[in-house]
Amino acid sequence: MALPAAGTENLLLVTDSYKVTHHLQYPPNTTTVYSYFESRGGKFPSTVFFGLQYILKRWLCGKVVDREKIQEAKNLYEAHFGHDHFNEEGWNYILEKHGGHLPLRIKAVPEGTVVPYKNVLFTVENTDPKCHWLTNYFETLLVQVWYPMTVATNSRYQKEIIAKNLDETSDTMDKLPFMLHDFGFRGSSSVESAGIGGCSHLVNFKGTDTIAAIMTARKYYGCAIAGFSIPAAEHSTITTWGKKGETAAFRNMLEKFPRGMVACVSDSYNIWDACEKVWGGELRELVCNRKDGCVVIRPDSGDPPKVVVKVLEILSKQFGKEKNKKGYYLLPPYIRVIQGDGISYETLGDILENMKKHEWSADNLAFGSGGALLQRLDRDTQKCAYKCSYAVCNGAEVNVYKEPITDLGKKSKKGRLTLELEDGSFVTKEEGTGDPKKDQLVTVFENGKLLQDYTLDEIRRKAEIQLLLDREIQQNTV
Structure with a gap:
């Protein structure tokens, strides 16, 4: 039939x-x-x-x-x-x-x-x-x-948490639209739900790996490209090289994507060694010499507040760090971190607070969220x-x-x-x-x-968080 x-x-x-x-x-x-x-x-x-x-x-x-x-x-x-x-x-x-x-x-x-x-x-x-x-x-x-x-609401409240920490610990808010990335396609109940929910997240942010969301925004909200992404590794593209080949797998990422931002999952075996001995050791020169972007290290297991801070500490010993105008530490611009495991409205505040406690700027980190962003709602x-x-x-x-x-x-x-x-x-x-x-x-x-x-641009403007609107007013009155 x-x-x-x-x-x-x-x-x-x-x-x-x-x-x-x-x-x-x-x-x-x-x-x-x-x-x-x-x-x-x-x-x-x-x-x-x-x-x-x-x-x-x-x-x-x-x-x-x-x-x-x-x-x-x-x-x-x-x-x-x-x-x-x-x-x-x-x-x-x-x-x-x-x-x-x-x-x-x-x-x-x-x-x-x-x-x-x-x-x-x-x-x-x-x-x-x-x-x-x-x-x-x-x-x-x-x-x-x-x-x-509800997805748009959940996403916006997370944006408020991130923005508050960014405002307190960073010299700029420029990265905010890309600090909560949608990883939720596979965790959605259908392609249609992923499109609807992912598009709802894009009311507040511009980072997504949910292609269905981009297509929904294009067809129903007049936005040609509502979200953006970067080349990134998954465990299969690293672990197929074998445990002894992890360094070669990382090197391959840098060589195949020599410019711009690139993200690499690094917890397949030993995240601490990967940060210290591989990224900060054998591959340090390639990382430091990256053009027009940075290498984004992705831990994907463990207790997020503790893991993120420890990763930052290890990377800072290998690559250095400096304090920004707010008095918080920042890694060199060619290396950053993304936490994509266990992220939700309930957890990301704890991660940012632990970073703040250890004097790290929120500018060092981005988040990826899946099930909690698009599916853990009713x-x-x-x-x-x-x-x-x-x-x-x-x-x-x-x-x-x-x-x-x-x-x-x-x-x-x-x-x-x-x-x-x-x-x-x-x-x-x-x-x-x-x-x-x-x-x-x-x-x-x-x-x-x-x-x-309504266009997505009009909707984004209406939904903007008050902190950014207040900043815009201040800038226009200066």
């Missing part, structure tokens, strides 16, 4: 089973259903809103309903339920009345905006009174914005939820909400919502009490059309 071409999947099947029956469950003469999405709390106090545009472009824009898809969905759902609960009439109406375009309006905070949790991030409502059931049919798909949003990391807050039933407006006695943390918002700025802080106004002129939510999708098309 032939598989469908990419992009031709049946949108009618991209929902939870029970939602197929919901058109029969709303009150009689319901004409409007209005729902919203928020982070109800979670690990990080604010979230970087990102990824809705990917979903809209990938799934919802243009003619997404046709006869074949309706028939396919009808047949599948009848077999799935053992009954005919499918809203064939409703989907045929969308095809005939709207040309297969979805009569929905989606308003959202601009992508890249950093919003404290417990605030509305986007709203969805039907634009045709006969299609009230459509709003929550796509909850399943739209809630998947939790993933790019929808509850930021407690993401999509809830109905307003409806029109029998001509009467209803402020809809839930307030479970067993968990008031799941209490939902009421009525039509606006997201407004008060004294520089975001506030969600409920029950239609807000001022539409002050609403930070903008219409991004309406009746099958994308109305806002």
Whole structure:
């Protein structure tokens, strides 16, 4: 059986089973259903809103309903339920009345905006009174914005930790965009997740080995090359030379890549000997004479805070060190270190603090992160939820909400919502009490059309950490 071409999947099947029956469950003469999405709390106090545009472009824009898809969905759902609960009439109406375009309006905070949790991030409502059931049919798909949003948030909070240490121990912040490198492709659950998650990381940084992320940024966010990398060794390209051939393997890296930056994993056997006797001994002259870049030593095992400092100490004995203007030590510019094992929001601060304790500048080190960056997250990391807050039933407006006695943390918002700025802080106004002129939510999708098309450059600017924005202001006022 032939598989469908990419992009031709049946949108009618991209929902939870029970939602197929919901058109029969709303009150009689319901004409409007209005729902919203928020982070109800979670690990990080604010979230970087990102990824809705990917979903809209990938799934919802243009003619997404046709006869074949309706028939396919009808047949599948009848077999799935053992009954005919499918809203064939409703989907045929969308095809005939709207040309297969979805009569929905989606308003959202601009992508890249950093919003404290417990605030509305986007709203969805039907634009045709006969299609009230459509709003929550796509909850399943739209809630998947939790993933790019949470990766971007996790990445940004790590950027804040790195930036703080860099600001305290380095004379320059120039290396910051490349100090957390994405190693997460192989640890992702699929190529698509790697593309979405990796692109989310690129909101904050520019270093990646996840090619899928670059392609996602190119296709959905107008960025030709969103991330960069360098030639680097893996264990197989070193250990195939044998233990006695490790020096030859290292030498081969320097000779095959004579200019620019090159990274070499160095813990295959004895990381201490590799740093002292090989890089700082037999190959010292080649390292010192490197043109237009540096050799990056990669330890990949052991206790990271201790290993990184010991590697720096050994390399400094072989290559020397000098203090920068902040009073912290820096290796010569032709040699650096990358720690790519065990890196997460919880661990990188300990590594940087131990470096600081031993008077080493953060400028000596970069990080690589994999599973913890793209995969060790879920929808509850930021407690993401999509809830109905307003409806029109029998001509009467209803402020809809839930307030479970067993968990008031799941209490939902009421009525039509606006997201407004008060004294520089975001506030969600409920029950239609807000001022539409002050609403930070903008219409991004309406009746099958994308109305806002954000570029990655625009998003990066909005998501920038305050430390860098403050520095930019200071420089512009000098």
